[in-house]
Amino acid sequence: MAQFSLNINAQTYNIDVSPDTPLLWVLRDTLGLKGTKFGCGKALCGACTVHLDGNAIRSCSFPVSAVKGKVVTIEGLSEKGDHPLQLAWQEVDVPQCGYCQTGQIMSAAALLQRNPSPTDKDIDMAMSGNICRCGTYLRIRKAIHTAAKGGADE
Amino acid sequence: MSEVMKIKRRDFIKISGITGTGLILGFGLSAGARDKALTHFEPNAFLKIGSDNSIIIFAKNPEIGQGVKTSLPMIIAEELEVDWNNIEVIQAGLDSRLGAQFAGGSTAIKTNWQTLRTAGAAGKSMLIATAAGKWQISESECYAERGVVKNRRNKKQFTYGELAGDASKLKVPEAPSFKDPKDFKIIGTSKKGVDNQQIVTGTAEFGIDARKEGMLVATVLKCPVYGGKVASFDDSETKKIDGVRHVIKIDALGSVERVAGVAVVADNTWAAMKGKKALKVTWDYGEGASESSAGILEKFDTYLAKNGEIGLRDDGDIDAAFNKNEKAIEAIYEVPFLSHVPMEPMNYCADVKENECEVWGPTQVPGYVQRLASGITGIPRENIKVNMTRVGGGFGRRLMADYAADAITISHQIKQPVQVVWSREDDIQYDYYRPAGRYKLKAALDNANKLTAWYLNASTTSRNLFRGSQESPHTTEVFPDGFPAGFVPNFRMEYTPVKTVVPSGAWRAPGHNATAFIDQSFIDEMAHLAKKDPVDFRLEILGNEDKEMPYADHGGPTYSTKRLKNVIKIAAEKSNWHKKEAGVYKGFAAHFMFGAYVAEVVTLSLDANKEPHIENVLAVVDCGIVVNRSGAMSQIEGGIVDGLGAAMFGEVTIADGMAQQDNFDTYKMIRMKDAPKIEVHLVESKESPEGLGEMSLPMISAAYANAIFAATGKRIRKLPVQLSEVSS
Numbered sequence: 001m002a003q004f005s006l007n008i009n010a011q012t013y014n015i016d017v018s019p020d021t022p023l024l025w026v027l028r029d030t031l032g033l034k035g036t037k038f039g040c041g042k043a044l045c046g047a048c049t050v051h052l053d054g055n056a057i058r059s060c061s062f063p064v065s066a067v068k069g070k071v072v073t074i075e076g077l078s079e080k081g082d083h084p085l086q087l088a089w090q091e092v093d094v095p096q097c098g099y100c101q102t103g104q105i106m107s108a109a110a111l112l113q114r115n116p117s118p119t120d121k122d123i124d125m126a127m128s129g130n131i132c133r134c135g136t137y138l139r140i141r142k143a144i145h146t147a148a149k150g151g152a153d154e
Numbered sequence: 155m156s157e158v159m160k161i162k163r164r165d166f167i168k169i170s171g172i173t174g175t176g177l178i179l180g181f182g183l184s185a186g187a188r189d190k191a192l193t194h195f196e197p198n199a200f201l202k203i204g205s206d207n208s209i210i211i212f213a214k215n216p217e218i219g220q221g222v223k224t225s226l227p228m229i230i231a232e233e234l235e236v237d238w239n240n241i242e243v244i245q246a247g248l249d250s251r252l253g254a255q256f257a258g259g260s261t262a263i264k265t266n267w268q269t270l271r272t273a274g275a276a277g278k279s280m281l282i283a284t285a286a287g288k289w290q291i292s293e294s295e296c297y298a299e300r301g302v303v304k305n306r307r308n309k310k311q312f313t314y315g316e317l318a319g320d321a322s323k324l325k326v327p328e329a330p331s332f333k334d335p336k337d338f339k340i341i342g343t344s345k346k347g348v349d350n351q352q353i354v355t356g357t358a359e360f361g362i363d364a365r366k367e368g369m370l371v372a373t374v375l376k377c378p379v380y381g382g383k384v385a386s387f388d389d390s391e392t393k394k395i396d397g398v399r400h401v402i403k404i405d406a407l408g409s410v411e412r413v414a415g416v417a418v419v420a421d422n423t424w425a426a427m428k429g430k431k432a433l434k435v436t437w438d439y440g441e442g443a444s445e446s447s448a449g450i451l452e453k454f455d456t457y458l459a460k461n462g463e464i465g466l467r468d469d470g471d472i473d474a475a476f477n478k479n480e481k482a483i484e485a486i487y488e489v490p491f492l493s494h495v496p497m498e499p500m501n502y503c504a505d506v507k508e509n510e511c512e513v514w515g516p517t518q519v520p521g522y523v524q525r526l527a528s529g530i531t532g533i534p535r536e537n538i539k540v541n542m543t544r545v546g547g548g549f550g551r552r553l554m555a556d557y558a559a560d561a562i563t564i565s566h567q568i569k570q571p572v573q574v575v576w577s578r579e580d581d582i583q584y585d586y587y588r589p590a591g592r593y594k595l596k597a598a599l600d601n602a603n604k605l606t607a608w609y610l611n612a613s614t615t616s617r618n619l620f621r622g623s624q625e626s627p628h629t630t631e632v633f634p635d636g637f638p639a640g641f642v643p644n645f646r647m648e649y650t651p652v653k654t655v656v657p658s659g660a661w662r663a664p665g666h667n668a669t670a671f672i673d674q675s676f677i678d679e680m681a682h683l684a685k686k687d688p689v690d691f692r693l694e695i696l697g698n699e700d701k702e703m704p705y706a707d708h709g710g711p712t713y714s715t716k717r718l719k720n721v722i723k724i725a726a727e728k729s730n731w732h733k734k735e736a737g738v739y740k741g742f743a744a745h746f747m748f749g750a751y752v753a754e755v756v757t758l759s760l761d762a763n764k765e766p767h768i769e770n771v772l773a774v775v776d777c778g779i780v781v782n783r784s785g786a787m788s789q790i791e792g793g794i795v796d797g798l799g800a801a802m803f804g805e806v807t808i809a810d811g812m813a814q815q816d817n818f819d820t821y822k823m824i825r826m827k828d829a830p831k832i833e834v835h836l837v838e839s840k841e842s843p844e845g846l847g848e849m850s851l852p853m854i855s856a857a858y859a860n861a862i863f864a865a866t867g868k869r870i871r872k873l874p875v876q877l878s879e880v881s882s
């Protein structure tokens with residue numbers, strides 16, 4: 001076990017965990033931030049996506065000892081759950097089972113941060129690491145466009 | 155550190171609220187509950203109206219992504235005559251008063267339609283009767299609108315809340331009258347998923363998010379060969395890992411659930427996962443170790459070389475027809491094993507005590523979990539409380555409860571609450587796969603180029619046979635009444651199951667996910683042989699006269715050729731099927747299953763390397779009355795993407811009795827760039843509603859394969875499609 005001080009969603013947490021623990025399990029088990037999901041454990045599905053200094057990373061494959069910087073999870077993406085993507089996701093009625101969606105939103109949020117008006121191609125690229133077994137891809141694409149345009153367009 | 159504590163405590167309170175109150179989960183959070191004077195009107199277990207005008211509708215079935223937590227309450231709300239925006243939907247637990255509670259066979263809408271309308275209408279009629287009594291007028295002089303009963307004579311009104319107390323004293327009517335469908339205000343509209351906000355903020359509770367005070371986390375290493383046993387194990391390295399508490403050997407249950415293995419129980423998930431990795435187990439693989447994909451294919455071929463063991467249909471004289479008509483095609487089709495891979499890996503929680511037990515987690519069959527728990531622990535079913543969480547995908551995988559059995563068994567042994575978490579590797583390796591199969595087809599045209607003979611000899615790894623079902627092994631695999639049966643004068647269908655240790659299970663649109671590919675591809679082959687347009691060829695077979703065709707399988711007892719022809723015609727029209735354009739290639743397929751009629755058109759283009767790219771997919775669906783339009787469209791879109799993904803990439807292969815795939819690097823999934831545009835048309839209908847969780851999936855592979863043929867002249871008879879072979 002080892003001590004770590006983490007900045008997550010603009011708060012400081014001091015924790016004592018095994019250094020090889022992936023950030024995912026620190027979030028879920030140690031801190032109770034369960035919006036970040038486990039899907040594959042090998043950086044293949046994107047369910048565990050969070051931001052590290054604004055970049056999307058797969059927290060399942062990121063040991064806590066390597067976390068240097070500010071982490072944002074779905075719980076900290078917006079104060080009131082009103083990030084444009086979170087609103088667009090509801091508007092477009094994206095979720096089916098919903099399990100992949102927090103990871104999808106975090107990947108999309110990182111995309112919009114560096115590219116505020118992405119094309120379909122940009123979206124396909126940025127979202128290629130996120131699997132949705134329910135097949136909500138079309139609505140995800142639509143919701144990203146909706147959010148990029150600054151809100152509901154219909 | 156204090157921040158950490160705060161979060162933990164809050165989560166704990168929230169969770170214990172859920173597990174402690176079960177059926178009325180979340181209710182304690184609403185402000186009204188604290189009001190002492192509050193009375194409730196609960197005419198049945200489906201709804202609850204408070205004197206504070208709170209309206210709660212209970213969602214009875216597991217929500218696996220098929221949208222029933224929204225669509226089923228819509229039916230109640232419609233007949234109850236309340237404003238959709240003013241209700242709270244709460245997930246029920248397992249409760250016999252709610253009737254059958256499971257997710258499978260796309261049955262929820264169909265089987266609950268009547269019950270839920272009755273539940274809502276009974277509530278409304280009692281509220282109206284109460285108001286009529288208060289005003290001393292007849293009930294016909296009152297009407298209900300948006301949670302209020304109004305007096306037709308004057309402007310007086312009572313809210314449902316004001317009537318709740320007195321309404322409770324009335325007798326519940328057994329056959330209340332229903333609304334005329336033309337007056338529906340909720341059914342047929344688009345309502346967004348009731349948990350959307352929680353989902354997008356990360357607060358929705360999935361099974362894997364359940365927590366209980368003192369809960370430990372367990373992983374289980376099982377034999378990668380089904381039926382194998384632990385010969386011996388060495389846990390010395392495991393026990394050195396910080397946080398590991400117990401290592402337990404688990405024995406087989408004697409049922410199809412694969413539970414035998416070694417469990418590592420730890421303080422947290424990561425320690426349990428590391429502990430599992432550090433285990434050294436010597437397996438007794440058993441008879442399954444000699445199984446391989448090649449061996450199974452060989453068995454298919456041996457069976458297909460002779461007549462099938464089970465004769466399923468024999469119309470006319472197939473041999474004479476083949477002797478007489480030389481225009482014929484014979485072909486072998488093949489489908490692989492598929493894994494379910496729902497996004498939420500298998501997990502389950504159990505808290506087994508002396509004579510009671512509480513469980514919660516993702517399942518499609520909460521009632522079965524209860525029986526299983528009773529069997530494992532000896533605790534009577536009435537003392538086993540089954541809570542339902544959201545389920546991160548089902549697709550048929552969670553009709554099996556092996557992972558729930560893990561949690562129950564371990565908690566029973568260590569007498570502590572336990573959450574079992576499987577890795578993705580466990581999920582793929584310990585799955586019950588979509589059966590693999592080979593299909594020999596032969597069909598002939600007569601002199602007028604009409605389909606005169608059709609012969610199918612099929613062999614698959616039968617799901618029924620695997621689970622030791624009493625039913626004939628073919629019933630989950632092939633459908634003797636399916637199109638074109640009944641339209642071809644000489645028709646024979648035969649089947650032989652392959653017995654294998656490799657587990658077979660139900661995978662979205664079971665059976666149909668293979669037969670629709672085969673039938674709808676081969677019909678296309680025959681259309682081309684007849685030099686007829688594939689759509690016209692289908693319509694010609696179905697004939698001008700409208701018929702009710704006998705259909706003994708799920709979705710029967712008959713299907714309507716009128717409705718089938720209708721979706722085919724609309725799809726042809728909306729896709730401009732008959733208009734030929736250079737560089738645009740189209741494939742068609744249509745299929746009836748589980749009571750719904752679906753036609754699909756895939757449009758392709760070829761890139762510079764002659765590789766096909768899907769431009770768009772069009773689907774026309776007749777599923778009777780549509781309850782939730784947005785939800786229905788979602789299911790149709792999702793089914794198409796899922797079916798295409800399987801057709802493009804899905805394949806599990808077996809060597810030495812083990813699946814050779816174990817995560818998304820080897821078991822490939824469709825991703826955003828491959829998901830085409832989809833256009834859906836729902837047929838306006840007054841027919842009784844059918845479910846939609848599976849029906850758009852089975853024929854998409856055929857529509858795709860037929861489009862590839864149109865574009866390249868290469869016939870796809872084996873899934874997944876190998877694009878490199880197509881474009882070469």
Ligand code: FES
Nearest residue numbers: 039040041046060
């Ligand atoms: S769980 Fe991290 S990418 Fe799948």
Ligand code: FES
Nearest residue numbers: 097098132133134
């Ligand atoms: S919504 Fe179910 S996996 Fe994406």
